Amino acid sequence: MNFVEKTIGKKSIYEGKIINLNLLKVKLPNGKESNREIVNHPGGVAILTYKDQDTLIMVEQFRKPFERMVLEIPAGKLEKGEDPETCGKRELEEETGYKSKNFNYLGKIITSPGFCDEIIYIYEARDLYKGRDDIGDEDEFINLKEIKIDRIKDMIKSGDIEDAKTVSSFMFI
Structure with missing residues (x-):
C-alpha cells in the first residue's frame, strides 16, 4: 500500500545560515489533513x-x-x-x-x-x-x-x- 502524503500548503517559519524550518500542511492517505514540521538541511x-x-x-x-x-x-x-x-x-x-x-x-x-x-x-x-x-x-x-x-x-x-x-x-x- 502507498502511504504518500500530499503537500497542500507550506509556511516558512525560519530561514537560517544552515537550516530552514517549514510547516507543511499535508493530506493523509485516509483523506484527513495534518501538519509536518520539516527541517531542510543541505546535507x-x-x-x-x-x-x-x-x-x-x-x-x-x-x-x-x-x-x-x-x-x-x-x-x-x-x-x-x-x-x-x-x-x-x-x-x-x-x-x-x-x-x-x-x-x-x-x-x-x-x-x-x-x-x-x-x-x-x-x-x-x-x-x-x-x-x-x-x-x-x-x-x-x-x-x-x-x-x-x-x-x-x-x-x-x-x-x-x-x-x-x-x-x-x-x-x-
Missing part, C-alpha cells in the same frame, strides 16, 4: 579516515546542543551546489590537515527522516599525505585522536561514541 559528508589499516583519525569537538565534547569521524556540511566528493576532500583536509590518494564513496544515510531531509554521504580516505598545517575553520576547535578500529567498536558498544554518522559508518567497514 553533509563524513569520512572514515585511515591513518593505517588498523587506526582511524577521529575528531573531538565541543558540541553546544549537548554541552560537551563529542568524538566523531571528520565531517562537514555541503555548500550550495557542491559535489559530495569535493566536499569530503575539502572537509578531510580542513578537519585533519590530511589529503588522501585513495578516496572512495561507501554509501549514505538519512539522519532523521521524521523531521529532517539531511543526507550524509560516507567516504573512506586511505593513503594519507600532509595537506595544510592548520586545522578547523575560524569558529571550529578540534582535537585529533588516533584510535584503533577494534577500540572504536568497543567504544560504540559502551556508549563512549554516540554520534550517529560515526556509528553508522562502521556498517561499511
